[in-house]
Amino acid sequence: MELSARRQPPTVRLRRLAAELRGLRTGAGLTREEVSEQTGINPATLYRIETAKVRPQRRTLMAMLDTYGVTDEDKRSELIALSRQAAQLGWLQAYESELPELYTTYISFEAEARSVRNYESLFIPGLLQTEGYAREVIKAGLPLATEDDIRARVEARLQRQESLRKKDPIRLWAILDEAVLLRQVGGGEIMAEQLQALVVSAAQPHITLQVIPFTSGAHAGMPGSFVVMDFPDPADPALVYIDSMAGDLFLEREADVRRFAMTFEHLQATALDPSSSIKAIEAQIHKIKEKGGAG
Structure with missing residues (x-):
């Protein structure tokens, strides 16, 4: 019994389906090897299903539910619907061969999030980057990338921002x-444009910006940037995402999520309030223009 060969980034619904199927198997007292013997599904394939690496075809899912003794029609229909809804973002398919696997995973989760709490120590958050700023940071971060690679990443980054413009953003x-504001990525003109875009974005009711000034001294965010994502359905636990030179990392253990959520709360208390933060951004725009860095 085979799966669709195409691997997809794990969406929120695919993650929930995987957790449900793991629970049903363990509840039935079966190992993956035993399930494989009874269904003909390869153990490696079962592992990939249970870790949200792939979405099972309908006949594969039905065989698993039969083996686990799931006879309740409402439960079966719920899981079948969950599998059907677990497909990735349509627009993301065009970039599958050009973007790293973990980055497409992040994009898939972000698109389904209800809220995103993002602390950044070095960059403007991707959801708020202008095209010019995005191009400069991508070029600098990937010095060996081709122009096509850079173009694909810039386009994907801008497409992500549709999540802020949809009906329920x-x-x-x-x-x-504060270092994020002072580093002139791409020069004065690009940076002034980017900072002005931040001011405009922050005027929207679903976007809140805060700045931690240098005068605050040492703070809880100094070890590095992170994102905490929450999802609309209580059945989907929050996720933490960390991007570093050592690689991308997703954390979903409750203790880890709680630790980063508390860190974010400390940063909220340390930072300037939203109104003062916008004034700090506008002051930096003024300094850039005074130096002749932007028209």
Whole structure:
């Protein structure tokens, strides 16, 4: 019994389906090897299903439910619907071969999030980057990338921002270290445009911006940037995402999520209030223009 060969980034619904199927198997007292013997599904394939690496075809899912003794029609229909809804974002398919696997995973989760809490120590958050700023940070971060690679990443980053413009937009709370404002990525003109875009974005009711000034001294965010994502359905636990030179990392253990959520609360208390933060951003725009960095 085979799966669709196409691997997809794990969406929120695919993650929930995987958790449900793991629970049903363990509840039935079966190992993956035993399920494989009874269904003909390869143990490696079962592992990939249970870790949200792939979405099972309908006949594969039905065989698993039969083996686990799931006879309740409402439960079966719920899981079948969950599998059907677990497909990735349509627009993301065009970039599958050009974007790293973990980045497409992040995009899939972000698109389904109810709220995103993002602390950044070095960059403007991706959801708020202008095209010019995005191009410069991507070029700098990937010095060996081709122009096509850069173009694909810029396009994907801008497409992500549709989550802020849809009918029921993501609620974004972004906290920036002051260093993010002072580093002139791409020069004065690009940076002034980017900072002005931040001011405009922060005027929207679903976006909150705060800045941690240098005068605050040492703070809880100094070890590095992170994102905490919450989802609309209580059945979907929150996720923490960390992007570093060592690689991308997703954390979903309750203790880890709670630790980063508390860190974010500390940063909220340390940062300037939203109104003062916008004034700090506008002051930096003024300094750039005074120096002749922007028209």
